[in-house]
Amino acid sequence: MASQAVESHRVGAEIFRGDDAICKKKSVEMLEELGLPAGLLPLDNIEEFGYNRVAGFMWLVQRKKTEHTFKKVKQTVSYAGEVTAFVEPGKLRKIAGVKTKELFLWLSVVEVYVETSVAPGNKVTFKTGTGLSETFDAAAFALGE
Numbered sequence: 001m002a003s004q005a006v007e008s009h010r011v012g013a014e015i016f017r018g019d020d021a022i023c024k025k026k027s028v029e030m031l032e033e034l035g036l037p038a039g040l041l042p043l044d045n046i047e048e049f050g051y052n053r054v055a056g057f058m059w060l061v062q063r064k065k066t067e068h069t070f071k072k073v074k075q076t077v078s079y080a081g082e083v084t085a086f087v088e089p090g091k092l093r094k095i096a097g098v099k100t101k102e103l104f105l106w107l108s109v110v111e112v113y114v115e116t117s118v119a120p121g122n123k124v125t126f127k128t129g130t131g132l133s134e135t136f137d138a139a140a141f142a143l144g145e
Helices: 004-008 020-033
Strands: 014-017 046-052 057-062 066-070 075-088 091-102 105-114 123-128 133-137
Touching: 014 020, 020 046, 020 057, 091 123
Parallel strands: none
Antiparallel strands: 014 046, 046 057, 057 075, 066 075, 075 091, 091 105, 105 123, 123 133
16 A cells, blocks of 8 residues: 555545546646646556645555557657656656666656647656656557557
8 A cells, every 4th residue: 555655645636536537637737737748757557646735745546557659759768567757847856666668678667747948748758766857749659559
């Protein structure tokens, strides 16, 4: 179930449980509210979604680990049973539970942000725990891609 990190940020959070459709809808609404592509968390079977606006913290719990390939950019991403992140407009940081496959290695994604210097929301950058980062067109992470 939820880890200690999640437990410490529950106070004051909006929490949705049990209904995958509602949990998914709320996670998409949060991404859109932050100015991030709505398809960044392409997960089904979400059992719990929580968002603490005051602390800037979100989490979701799904039934099992999921892998998703973003076809437009040919990137495979693994989402653990529990995904957590601190959030702010245009950014997810201190992400836990998300990895991307680079060649034969799985690297932890620790930050995702939209580029605002070019044109707001047109580019999305993923930063790994090793310090490597890669930037893609935001359209590749639209809902349903």
